[in-house]
Amino acid sequence: MTWLPPFLFPLSHVPPVTVGAADVPDWLFALVAGPTVVGWIVTYVLAIRQAARDGRVGIPAFLIAVDFAWEFSLTFLLEQTPQQRQINFLWVLFDAVLLYQALRLGPRDYPHLSPRLVRWALAGVLVWASVIVMVGANEFHDDDGMYTGMFIQVPLSASFILMLKRRGSSAGQSMYIAVAKAVGSLFAGLTAFAVHPDHHLLQVLVPTYVALDIAYLVLLHRAMRAEGRRPWAFRTPRAGAPGASAPRVRVPQVTEVTEAPQSDDATP
Structure with missing residues (x-):
């Protein structure tokens, strides 16, 4: 007999990870997976465009490397479902451009380190x-990348907030990138819920990164307003460019005070 009180939650009789995918109708899968694919492609395209304009990566550099590793490994190296491999192949094409930008522009976010080291x-x-x-996909028998993908999503969403704080400006970022990323990630979570309703770990990871995405949207909007940038203008001068508008500062009016003329009888 142990002196500890009884535990509150017993382990599952059947490990949730061993429960196979649910039989999801094709229309439902397309409804949730379609916006996931489109949302991330739009995110990649806009991030590439913004990095070319601002000279700063639109997605945190080290998470670009992680993202590329996920897509490349699950497309070309490890067994995955045919449908998921085709989706990953589309993403990895755009991610290859982002990786090139990360290698070229990423060191600018770490000025205290040499570009070679970065x-x-x-x-x-x-x-x-x-x-x-x-190894993780093999360990969980993750043949559609759900577990590994959701694990990556949490630090990816957090890294956007850290990138905004580290730069101290909205350079390389836009509300459209943030919204497209949030939409793609949200529907990826909904896809996970539909395909794996018994995988409770996913039900914790998804709300976590959705909350981080919402926080980033709010913080980025505030930062752009403080910089004098129009958050929802698609064509605006890049952050810090000579043509960018500066924050409005109210300058108090100074009333000129003149001395009253002294009379000849005034005491010096």
Whole structure:
């Protein structure tokens, strides 16, 4: 007999990870998976465009390496469902451009480090993440990338907030990137709920990164307003450019005071 009180929650008799995917109708899968694919493609395209305009990566550099590792590994290296491999292949094409931008522009976010060191660190993260994704997917028998994908989503969403804070400006970022990313991630979570309703870990991870996405939207909107940028203008001068509008500062009016003329009888 143990002196500890009885536990409150017993382990599942059947490990949820061993429960197979639900039989989801094709129309329902298309309804939730379609916006996931489109949302992330739009995110990638807008991030590439913004990085070209601002000279700063639109997605945190080290998470680009992780994202590329996930998509490349689950497309070309590890067994996955045919449908998921086709989706991943589309994403990896755009992510390859983002990875090139990360290697070229990423060091600007780490001025205290040499560009060479940052690029080697990015390469190291890419290799490490590829191994983790493959081992993790094999460990969970994650043949559609749900577990590994949801694990990546949480630090990815948090990294956008950290990127905004580290830069101290909205350079390389836009509300449209943030919205497209939030929509793609939200529907990825809904896809996970539909396909794996018994996988309770996913039911914790998804609300976590959705909350982080909402927080980033609010913080980015405030930052752009403070900089004098119009958050929802698609064509605006890049952050910090000479043509960008500056925050409005109210300058108090100064009333000129003149001395009253002194009379000849005034005491000096």
